[in-house]
Amino acid sequence: MNIDSIKNGIVIDHIEAGKGMEIYNLLRLDLLDCSVAIIKNATSSKMGRKDIIKIDAKIDIDMDILGYVAPTATVDIIVDGSLCEKKKMSLPEKLTNVIFCKNPRCITTTEQELPNIFNLTNREKREYRCAYCETRASEQ
Template sequence: MKKPFELRVKPIKNGTVIDHITANRALNVLNILGLPDGRSKVTVAMNMDSSQLGSKDIVKIENRELESSEVDQIALIAPRATINIIRDYKIVEKAKVRLLDEVRGILRCPNPNCITNSDEGVENRFYVISKEPVMLRCYYCERLIESEEIESQF
């Protein structure tokens, strides 16, 4: 028996679609992007079927393209996400997020004794130890930070 065609999410004319977000992390993506902001139309789909991930989230934002710093933050909580730029209902650019080897100025070190948590004005800096699951090491105090701690900061 043929399965009927079902469109669950309306296409957008212009904007950004963030696909392949790790399941149940779409709300963290919204926090990173400062959404909802009262201006942007946003569609969120959670726990959708995915052949690659088993389950995934999707975020669609009309009339907005992401800054590279926002994409860097999304990579920390959704390392398999893809960013699709939509113009006139067509995908004009598609890219996977890329977690850099070093993360600066995005997260805070959870070690209260780390120099970055003092009044010294030292920028946070982490080395990426593992990209999946994401694990970071503080450049200064060498504290390991796992994906759950990273997610809690968004």
């Protein structure tokens, strides 16, 4: 399958297979005017299968969302047809409005204009806790 290479834009590579659409939605790529290609289940020597997203424009990507949802991903910045910069993801220290607190006792459940902030509390365990009530994200 051939997808034209891009001249100036971004390639999000090494996405865990099956997560491409989720990232497309979370990064709100549906709002872009430029060409966006999602390649699903591409062959990868490292990962077996992977998803790739190609965006034919230089846009600001929310690295926090990407780092949280797709920590294996890499972001390639393409300028004039060649690789200008390659960024590896890492888990962000803080997530704002990416995940939401479901603890019914948390202040965010009654004051909905508050940003939902989660802090990384254990990098090895990928553990995030709500900044307000400290409930663990995976407990919800």
